Amino acid sequence: MTPTTHYRGRFAPTPSGPLHLGSLVAALGSYLDARAAGGQWLVRVEDIDPPRCPTGAGDTILRQLDAFGLHWDEKIRWQRHHHEAYQQALDQLAAQGLAYPCSCSRKQWKAFSVYPGWCRNSVCDATKPVAWRLRSDLAKRPIxxxxxxxxxxxxxxxxxxxxxxxxxxxxxxxxxAVVVDDADQGITDIVRGYDLLDNTPWQGQLQVALGLPTPRYLHLPLVVTQDGQKLSKQNLAPALAEDADGIRRQLFQALQLLDQAPPDILAQEPPEVQLRWAVAHWSVEQLVATVHRPYQPEF
Incomplete structure (x- = not known):
């Protein structure tokens, strides 16, 4: 990648628990892509769902990133402080006829593969609480x-x-929220896991509808166990190591999972040395376009 001062990337975890190896791979990929481009790397804590976000989980994630040498530029952005911006965006969509209130429950439309749009023209039951939905049939298509x-x-x-x-x-x-925040922070490049690839069409529709720029996207293979289970907090993936030896080894393993072929001797080096090598050698061309990337749990 040609170095540029215009690159702005980000890592945006949901603080539902500590980072694990899969989230380290996503964080590392976004970090290396930004640093190799001579750009900025931001961290945004996506804490807009309090029931899923235990107290202190966001701070734990920040400590983990710091321990692995993944130091960010600029102040941390916490989504919980930006409700007004999200409301303004929703109001804009509603004024354009691209957002509508919906009283339907998932139980009502469970026989359909996707929500059938029953409330598009009027709310089915005005006595019930409503969610707000995007009218994908009127927004830009295809994406x-x-x-x-x-x-x-x-x-x-x-x-x-x-x-x-x-x-x-x-x-x-x-x-x-992610579309509003990416635009407000001037994000030019999004590097994230393949599990979010099918979120991109909705985000593309929203970017066009709100008159916002569209970033470049790089979706990374997902780290899975030997039996094909994605590493996730829901699957009780173990938290990242906290000891110096474990941090060195897991950072090295993350580089391997990103197909960067680090030399074996690098596994013994501290994070700053590993990252210096990784930034200098970062190559998207070396990434293999497979959805799943198994790892060795004993490492």
Whole structure:
């Protein structure tokens, strides 16, 4: 990648628990891509869903990133402080006829693969609490983009349905908040896991509808166990190591999982040395475009 001062990347974890090896790979990939481009790397804590975010989990994540040498530029952004910006975006969409209130429950439309749009023209039951949805049938379609690893992508939003923008409990949904924050922070490049690739069409529709720029995307292979289970907090993936030896080994393993072929001797080096080598040698071209990347749990 040609170095540029215009690159702004980010790592945006949900603080539902500590980071694990899979999230380290995503964080490391985004960090290396930004640093190799001579750009900035930001951290945003996506804490808009309090029931999923235990007290202190965000601070734990920041300590983990610091321990692995992944130091960020600029002040940490906490989504919980930006509700007004999300409301302004929703109001704009509603004024354009691209967002609508919906009283339907998942139980009501469980026979359908996606929400069938029953409330698009009027709320089915005005006595019930409402969520707000995006009218994907009226927003830009189809959505296309060139993923830097997986190539040309095209999605017809009908396949995905009308995504929720604000929940019935008045909490903001991920899709709207992430689009507003990426634009407000001037993010030019998004590097994240392949599990979020099918979120990109909704985000593309919102970017166009709100008149916001579209970042470049690089979706990374997912780290899975030997039996194919994605490493995740839901699957009780173990937290990252805290001791110096474990940190060195897990950082080295993350470089291997990113197909960067680090020399074996690097595994004995502290994070700053490993990262210095990794930034100098970062190559997206070495990444293999496979969805799943098994790892050795005994490492």
């Amino acid at each position: 296309t983009w060139q993923d830097r690893l997986f190539g040309f992508q095209q999605f017809d939003p009908d396949v995905l349905g009308d995504v929720v923008l604000k929940r019935k409990d008045q909490l903001w949904a991920y899709q709207l």
